[in-house]
Amino acid sequence: MNFEDLKPIVEGLDPSKPLVMAGPCSAETEEQTLSTARQLAMGGIKIFRAGIWKPRTKPGGFEGIGKEGLAWLQRVREETGMLVATEVAMRAHVLDALEAGVDILWVGARTSANPFAVQEIADTLKEAGATDVAVLVKNPVNPDLELWIGALERLYNAGIRRLGAIHRGFSFYGKSIYRNPPQWHIPIELHRRIPHLPIVIDPSHMGGKRELISSLSQQALDMKFAGLMIESHCSPDDAWSDKNQQVTPEVLKVILGSLVHRNTVQETESLQNLRDKIDRIDTELVEMYKKRMDIAREIGKYKKEHSMPVVQETRYNDLIKSRVAAAVEMGMSADFMKTILQAIHEESVRQQIEVLNQN
Structure with a gap:
């Protein structure tokens, strides 16, 4: 529709x-x-x-x-x-x-x-x-x-x-x-x-x-x-x-x-250059996430071989706390970083469970 x-x-x-x-x-x-x-x-x-x-x-x-x-x-x-x-x-x-x-x-x-x-x-x-x-x-x-x-x-x-x-x-x-x-x-x-x-x-x-x-x-x-x-x-x-x-x-x-009514119709060359930089960084981020998930799958194999649970709660909580604190020091929102880390963790858990369920 x-x-x-x-x-x-x-x-x-x-x-x-x-x-x-x-x-x-x-x-x-x-x-x-x-x-x-x-x-x-x-x-x-x-x-x-x-x-x-x-x-x-x-x-x-x-x-x-x-x-x-x-x-x-x-x-x-x-x-x-x-x-x-x-x-x-x-x-x-x-x-x-x-x-x-x-x-x-x-x-x-x-x-x-x-x-x-x-x-x-x-x-x-x-x-x-x-x-x-x-x-x-x-x-x-x-x-x-x-x-x-x-x-x-x-x-x-x-x-x-x-x-x-x-x-x-x-x-x-x-x-x-x-x-x-x-x-x-x-x-x-x-x-x-x-x-x-x-x-x-x-x-x-x-x-x-x-x-x-x-x-x-x-x-x-x-x-x-x-x-x-x-x-x-x-x-x-x-x-x-x-x-x-x-x-x-x-x-x-x-x-x-x-209220200020901003004109967004005209784009300057410098703005386009900045957007191009963002596009390149986004591509790099996707590639880094892929590398991270590959490592998560390796961890999943190790946990399967040693009969370990997928979620290690203490490590996860420590990771969230330290990464969020670092993000705040760099001028980013704590909620923003926490949301990203939670999404990454959920995908990592999904990848590891997939490995554990493989024959």
Whole structure:
């Protein structure tokens, strides 16, 4: 499936500029929704986003204003001329949003992780004859690229051609400066596989803190992603949900104005020379990995002859610790080096097991 016949998410916007969607995490009251929308429109925002239904982790919290809020989005559209977008998670949401004339629907991270829910949304759009509506799919909460692509394929198969993805980072157990660490290699791989698919970055959910929005947005533009979805509230500290990751429309205008749009069309000879060096080093790395695996197979033969277990846990832990420390001293990320070493070790174990199983 190549997705080559996709249409623009929305018509009439400058394709040379990143798509920007902004608005509150939740539509809380009519006054809050309209006040935020008016300020955003004055700042040049063309697409207003607001959650009507909010799938929360636990019951008891604010789960969205519900269908009542769709009338507020209609007023936003009428008064400001902005397009409006909201999240849908089930058939009833889709039908209500379509009836209200919502321009863009997005499938949230909890929903995109459930193939049954995504298929229900796709079937509902097809049955309603609404295949020209724009639909964006957030990445699943866990870093599962195949599940993300599967959700996109379900909608594409239903006839949706104004289709895009939203990268909001992935859930993480442990300590991180981010609420949902970006793991940029995953959306980069998504773009490699489906180059025609626009990918919008959500720095609000990714960072979880308003002070991280600017830097994450710049990273998104530097990697040439298609746009940004940023949460903005007329009074963020009083927000009913996710107040720490929302900014005022005024602050958003400053953030967007400070972003650097880099021109990557023109390549200099010096840049090409540097890329050629990287290509040569990559080739050398592959050759070195091959030599390392040859030695691993020799070790596998020795272990087979002496009835030794494949994994030597103490040595492995010592190796990880020393190599990671050396990498950090050289200015590399500890997580980066640990990931590489773990992958090398897994392949070494696979090679040795293959040797042990030979007759």
